[in-house]
Amino acid sequence: MRHLLDKKVLFFGGKGGVGKTTSASATALAASRAGKRVLLVSTDPAHSTSDIFEREIGPEPVELLPNLWGLEIDGALESQRYVANVKEQIKGLFGHHILKEANKQIDLAASMPGAEEMALFDRIGGLIRGEDTRFDLIIFDTAPTGHTLRLIRMPELMEAWIRALSRSRQAMLGIEQDDKTDPVLMSLTERLHGLREFRARLLSPRISAFMLVLVAERLPIEETARALEQLKQAGVTVGGLVVNRVLPATSPDPFLQSRHSQEVIYLDEIDRRFAHLSRIRVPQLASDVHGVKTLEALSEILVP
Amino acid sequence: MSIRQNIRDIFHGAAYGAYERELRIQAAELNDLFLLLCYMEIVGLPNPATLYLLDVYPYLLEQFHIWHKRMGMARSPLGTLPCC
Numbered sequence: 001m002r003h004l005l006d007k008k009v010l011f012f013g014g015k016g017g018v019g020k021t022t023s024a025s026a027t028a029l030a031a032s033r034a035g036k037r038v039l040l041v042s043t044d045p046a047h048s049t050s051d052i053f054e055r056e057i058g059p060e061p062v063e064l065l066p067n068l069w070g071l072e073i074d075g076a077l078e079s080q081r082y083v084a085n086v087k088e089q090i091k092g093l094f095g096h097h098i099l100k101e102a103n104k105q106i107d108l109a110a111s112m113p114g115a116e117e118m119a120l121f122d123r124i125g126g127l128i129r130g131e132d133t134r135f136d137l138i139i140f141d142t143a144p145t146g147h148t149l150r151l152i153r154m155p156e157l158m159e160a161w162i163r164a165l166s167r168s169r170q171a172m173l174g175i176e177q178d179d180k181t182d183p184v185l186m187s188l189t190e191r192l193h194g195l196r197e198f199r200a201r202l203l204s205p206r207i208s209a210f211m212l213v214l215v216a217e218r219l220p221i222e223e224t225a226r227a228l229e230q231l232k233q234a235g236v237t238v239g240g241l242v243v244n245r246v247l248p249a250t251s252p253d254p255f256l257q258s259r260h261s262q263e264v265i266y267l268d269e270i271d272r273r274f275a276h277l278s279r280i281r282v283p284q285l286a287s288d289v290h291g292v293k294t295l296e297a298l299s300e301i302l303v304p
Numbered sequence: 305m306s307i308r309q310n311i312r313d314i315f316h317g318a319a320y321g322a323y324e325r326e327l328r329i330q331a332a333e334l335n336d337l338f339l340l341l342c343y344m345e346i347v348g349l350p351n352p353a354t355l356y357l358l359d360v361y362p363y364l365l366e367q368f369h370i371w372h373k374r375m376g377m378a379r380s381p382l383g384t385l386p387c388c
Contacts (some may be wrong), residue, residue: 079355086358094362101387102362109354109361112345118355154352161353165341172334184360191356 001280001303004239005031007209009128009138009201011152012242014213015223016144019244021048022289022298023213023282024141029295030303031137032068039069039135041127043120043151044143047072052290061132065292069135073123075116082119083110121154125198128208145227152210152234155199162192202236209239216243216266225273240278242302243270247284332374339367346382 004010004027012024021042028040039061042049049070050057057070059077064070083106090102109115127138142148166188173182201207210231214220224241231238246267247260270279282301289298342364344351351357369387372380380387 082355083358089359090362098362098365101365105361105365106358109345109358112354114350114352115355118352122355157352158356162356165338165353165357168334168338168341172331172338184363187360 001027001240001278002034004209004211005034005036005137005303007137007207007239008130009140009208010239011140011142011148011208011210012213013142013145013148013210013227015220018213018215018220019242019282019289020044020213021052021141022295023211023242023244023302024139025049025052026289026295026299026302027211028068028137028139029065029292030299031139032065033299034303035067036136037067037069037134039071039127039132039138040064040141041124041138042070042072042141043124043148044141045075046143049141052295054291061134073120075120078123079110079116079119082122083107117151121151121158124151125155125194128201129194129197130201145223149227149230149234152202152231152236155195155202156234159192159195159199162188162195166192203234205237209237211239211242213242213244214270215245216263216270218266221266221270221273228274228277238277240280241270241274243267243279243281245284246281335367336371339364339371343368 010027012020014020025040028038032038040049049072053064053070057072059072059074061069061071086106087103094102166185169185169188173185212224212227214224228238247256247263249260251257251260280302285297287294289295342357345354372387
């Protein structure tokens with residue numbers, strides 16, 4: 001998996017509970033040890049990176065270890081921030097009356113369903129575009145598959161939408177007044193450029209890759225197959241699979257032996273169905289992963 | 305206004321009047337479409353770009369005012385979008 005450390009953006013996704021956070025954290029640790037300046041970003045509303053590193057991580061990057069920063073994005077907070085920022089931006093541009101109405105309008109729009117998700121999307125977009133130049137590699141510990149795949153399709157959807165709006169605005173301006181200084185069109189054009197860059201970086205195999213984490217069980221395998229199909233449709237590069245919590249073959253315990261013999265069937269299935277992808281097996285560890293010590297053991301397995 | 309200017313306006317109107325009227329209607333219709341696309345949520349349609357339109361809302365408020373006047377409504381017909 002070492003070659004993945006040369007990317008700029010890595011996503012870790014998969015079904016709930018398969019070990020996305022531990023895999024992402026361990027990879028981030030390995031990258032930071034390899035001399036990269038790494039930002040580990042959690043986009044799951046139920047953040048757990050702070051539990052792994054056993055310290056508080058907030059909505060701004062905090063340094064966890066040398067060369068390793070953590071960030072937990074909160075949709076509600078991002079949406080508040082976004083709104084405050086817009087209000088500040090328009091403050092000097094309009095008269096009192098218009099501002100009062102516009103602010104009401106803005107508050108209303110920001111309380112609509114989907115606003116938080118979009119604010120989250122906007123923040124992720126900023127990170128992927130490389131607005132924060134302190135980092136060489138950004139690793140996203142994402143929310144369970146469905147949510148994340150939606151997020152990945154969003155730049156495309158938004159781009160189409162904003163483009164349609166720009167066209168409509170342009171058609172109107174073409175008749176009424178033909179100047180290039182229309183503030184609405186200028187704002188839309190700027191958005192469009194941002195979205196294009198976001199999408200270009202997301203789809204570039206040189207810059208971004210998506211890692212899928214799974215365990216050797218029926219449901220995670222099926223979800224992985226579906227996720228692969230959707231990532232392919234979206235045009236996102238898949239970096240490989242992390243097959244997590246593989247049981248040891250040499251246990252004398254009959255219960256574990258029986259689990260293991262079932263697991264072998266699924267492991268074979270994984271090798272067969274995902275033969276075209278690089279796969280890395282992570283054994284079931286003797287204890288669960290929290291704290292830097294256990295994370296180190298995992299990072300040596302992931303990036304030997 | 306001079307007589308010369310008046311005569312010029314009369315001929316201008318005769319030559320281009322109908323054409324300009326057509327264009328004005330077309331521009332107004334496009335304007336309405338644009339407003340609708342921006343304010344979709346107010347008529348109950350989800351708008352994926354809401355957050356990216358927040359900073360253009362103040363500009364659109366002026367247009368909204370022109371719209372409801374043009375539609376023959378003295379006041380804003382939408383409770384959620386108060387105007388004058």
